Amino acid sequence: MDTIRLTAPEVEKHDTVRHVGIPWGPRMKIHSRFVYVCYPHSWGWDRVHGFLPSVKKIVAVPGLNGIPANGSFAGTLASLALKGATYIDPKDSRLGPFQNYARSYKVVDQENRVVGRHWVDWCQEASVLPNGEVLWNRDDVHDKFCEFRAKIRDSGIVSPLVREVYLRVRGKLEQRLKTMSERSGTNPRATPQIKQMEKDLAQMEKDWAKLCKALTPTTLKPEEEA
Amino acid sequence: MANEITSTLLKSNGGMVASTLSALIVEQLWDPTDLRAVMSFVPFNGAGSNVMDVTQDAVPSAFAAASSETTGGQSNTAYTTSKFSLTPARYVIQYQLTDMLPIAGGPIDIERVALKISQGVGLTMTDLLCALFPSLANDVGPGSGNDLTVDDLYAAQFQLNSSNVMSTPEMPYSAVLHNVQMNDFRTSLRSETGAQQFQDATAEALATKGPGFQGSWNGIDFWQSDSVETVNGGADRSGAMFGGGCFAYTLADVRAFQPHVPADGVFILTDQLLVEINRDATNGMSELIGNLYPSVVEAEDLRGVEIISDA
Numbered sequence: 001m002d003t004i005r006l007t008a009p010e011v012e013k014h015d016t017v018r019h020v021g022i023p024w025g026p027r028m029k030i031h032s033r034f035v036y037v038c039y040p041h042s043w044g045w046d047r048v049h050g051f052l053p054s055v056k057k058i059v060a061v062p063g064l065n066g067i068p069a070n071g072s073f074a075g076t077l078a079s080l081a082l083k084g085a086t087y088i089d090p091k092d093s094r095l096g097p098f099q100n101y102a103r104s105y106k107v108v109d110q111e112n113r114v115v116g117r118h119w120v121d122w123c124q125e126a127s128v129l130p131n132g133e134v135l136w137n138r139d140d141v142h143d144k145f146c147e148f149r150a151k152i153r154d155s156g157i158v159s160p161l162v163r164e165v166y167l168r169v170r171g172k173l174e175q176r177l178k179t180m181s182e183r184s185g186t187n188p189r190a191t192p193q194i195k196q197m198e199k200d201l202a203q204m205e206k207d208w209a210k211l212c213k214a215l216t217p218t219t220l221k222p223e224e225e226a
Numbered sequence: 227m228a229n230e231i232t233s234t235l236l237k238s239n240g241g242m243v244a245s246t247l248s249a250l251i252v253e254q255l256w257d258p259t260d261l262r263a264v265m266s267f268v269p270f271n272g273a274g275s276n277v278m279d280v281t282q283d284a285v286p287s288a289f290a291a292a293s294s295e296t297t298g299g300q301s302n303t304a305y306t307t308s309k310f311s312l313t314p315a316r317y318v319i320q321y322q323l324t325d326m327l328p329i330a331g332g333p334i335d336i337e338r339v340a341l342k343i344s345q346g347v348g349l350t351m352t353d354l355l356c357a358l359f360p361s362l363a364n365d366v367g368p369g370s371g372n373d374l375t376v377d378d379l380y381a382a383q384f385q386l387n388s389s390n391v392m393s394t395p396e397m398p399y400s401a402v403l404h405n406v407q408m409n410d411f412r413t414s415l416r417s418e419t420g421a422q423q424f425q426d427a428t429a430e431a432l433a434t435k436g437p438g439f440q441g442s443w444n445g446i447d448f449w450q451s452d453s454v455e456t457v458n459g460g461a462d463r464s465g466a467m468f469g470g471g472c473f474a475y476t477l478a479d480v481r482a483f484q485p486h487v488p489a490d491g492v493f494i495l496t497d498q499l500l501v502e503i504n505r506d507a508t509n510g511m512s513e514l515i516g517n518l519y520p521s522v523v524e525a526e527d528l529r530g531v532e533i534i535s536d537a
Contacts, residue, residue: 016452027256029353029453039363046370057360057457057464060314063521064354065361066277069315083363083527120458138537141459142371148459172366179377 006156021106023132024115031119033060034102035073038158041165045173047200050207051151053158055088086158094155098122098148121145121146166208173201227313234384251333259438259451260348261355264400266525270478277308280474282308282526290305310526312370314478314519314524319346325510336503336512340494343501343516352387352438354451354522355473359466363527364389367534373410374535376405376418382467383446385531388494390471399446403465404454407535426450463537469525469531478519 021027044054058080060071067076077087078136088095089101104117105126123144125137152158177197184190270278283306284305292298321339328335330535366381379401388400393399403411415424426441446467457464480484480500484492487502493514494501504513524530 024388027452031455032357037361042363042365044369054365056363058362058453059357060246061354061357063317063519064357065523066311066313068313077404122462136456136458136460137458141461145370145459172378176377177241202406 020112021108021114021119023128024109024132025132028107028134030107030116031059032073032117033104034058035077035090035189036088036101037077037080037152038088038152039075039085040159040162041168043161043165043169045169045183045204045207046146047202047203048143049146049150051153051161051169051211052146053153053161055149055152056085088152088157092157094157095148096151096155098151101148121148162200166211170201170204170208173197174205177201198201244477247332249333251338254353257452258345259346259352259437259453260436261352261438261449261451262348262475263436263439264402264447264468264473265351265355266447266474267323268312268476270476270479270519273484276313278312278476279309280312282401284448291415293400301374302394310474310523312410312474312521312523313477314521316521317350317518319343319516320513322506322511325512326501336493336514339514340482340501343514344494344499346516347499347518348436350518351475351477351520352408353453354452354520355475356451356455356524357447358473358524359402360455360457360464361524362466362530362532364530365532365534367462367532368536369536371463371536372409374412374533375414376411377414378533378535379411379444379467382533385443386469386529389416389528391529392471393445393469397470398442399467399469400449401446401533402449402451402454404463404537405450405452405535407449407454407463407465407533408450410530410535427448451533457534461537462534465535466530467533467534470529471525472527472529473522474525475520475522477496478521480517480519482533 024030034057037058038053038055040057042054043051045051056071058065059065060073062069062071066079067073077085081087088101090100093099095101095199101121101122103122104119105119106114107116110113114154119139123137123141127135127137129135153161178195180190180194180197184194233242237244260407268278268280272278277297284307287303292300297427298321316502321343323336323339364385366378366385368378382401383399391399412424424441424443427439431441432439438449438451440450442448454463458460479497481495481497483489484495484500485502491502491504493503494516500517500519502515502517504515505511506513
């Protein structure tokens with residue numbers, strides 16, 4: 001064999017691992033795909049957006065409430081419709097910017113291989129710290145989620161709020177105000193909360209009056225005996 | 227002075243090692259809450275279907291006054307039954323160990339890994355139950371983004387009472403809350419006065435009810451679980467309070483498919499859990515595969531109420 005001369009040693013390349021998803025850890029719970037439904041009696045109230053329908057999350061977990069192994073919602077949604085629930089289809093164009101409200105992040109293992117998908121609402125964002133801890137933007141999603149609920153209300157996907165449900169929502173706040181007022185003597189910190197609740201009640205009545213102008217609700221009246 | 231014999235020298239040249247392994251094993255932090263205690267167990271009878279319907283009997287009706295002593299007759303009263311369905315699905319977990327582990331003499335062995343698999347059964351059932359809370363039709367809470375207070379627990383209790391959900395000493399209401407919700411509730415309790423005190427779980431109560439049980443207040447059993455999900459874009463946690471019979475579960479008998487598994491492939495076999503061992507002799511590895519067939523369902527929605535408060 002002839003003598004050879006090697007003159008170009010290779011530089012060792014450092015592999016830079018760039019996380020592309022949420023790092024999976026033993027204490028992390030990966031959330032499954034979900035959809036929302038609304039019940040006609042389930043409404044809430046927000047100071048900025050007024051009366052909003054409450055959305056109930058139905059998750060596609062096999063073995064749960066009749067969800068089969070393939071994760072199909074069909075049977076579950078059919079039985080919920082019989083109970084009066086309205087399905088909020090993620091693909092419904094009436095949702096506008098909130099279409100596809102259920103989205104996912106990739107979940108990766110230590111070798112950066114994708115091991116699953118973590119399903120979240122469209123507005124949820126995460127910061128992954130260098131130690132792998134995941135911090136979610138819990139504190140600034142409230143308004144965005146209220147806008148989503150307002151869109152469901154205004155787009156006609158759900159039936160409008162009826163007076164009896166409004167009275168129930170108002171009654172809950174009145175009850176809370178009453179309880180807080182009874183304890184205000186022993187708890188001085190209750191006073192500003194009581195004042196806020198009184199303002200909220202007044203605002204609630206204005207919001208209801210606004211809704212009434214926009215709608216002509218159908219209410220049953222008892223029949224007179226012939 | 228020179229030529230001291232130091233630990234650094236011996237570690238470098240021989241005579242000491244960098245570290246040794248203690249025989250003691252300690253647990254890392256985890257939530258062992260097992261919420262099967264608050265659900266109704268329904269044995270699964272696989273008689274030709276993977277779906278089992280459970281009948282809910284009709285409610286009795288009060289008598290009605292006859293319109294006349296001699297004529298008029300009587301029309302039939304409706305007998306309206308209902309049902310819920312349990313649909314077991316396969317749940318599986320797998321670990322793979324190399325033969326080098328026992329050769330090296332470490333404390334993590336195949337028995338310990340099998341123990342982790344069996345402990346995972348309770349975690350799985352807890353996760354499944356907590357995933358159902360956001361679908362409860364009724365809810366109470368202080369409003370999105372606000373901390374849970376004692377008033378909200380009262381509101382939940384009143385909601386259940388209004389729906390005729392019974393609470394008895396044998397089957398009291400159960401409240402399952404996230405750790406954050408539990409902290410907020412305890413904080414709110416500090417400003418309460420009166421005879422109603424939170425009774426922390428005693429050792430006997432923990433032994434009876436299982437891990438995750440926090441104590442009792444106002445006749446309600448409190449449980450805490452980090453499996454309680456987030457809702458409203460992640461801003462809030464969705465706990466629940468419910469009476470007996472609200473949720474039902476089954477764990478199908480895995481011994482039914484034992485004939486499919488060679489006898490020497492069975493590592494653990496109970497009526498609920500089958501752990502198989504799969505040997506890869508070529509690569510010197512052994513797999514432990516745990517099999518479970520659970521199903522959890524909302525048996526009767528009105529028996530429960532969702533508790534939504536700040537996450």
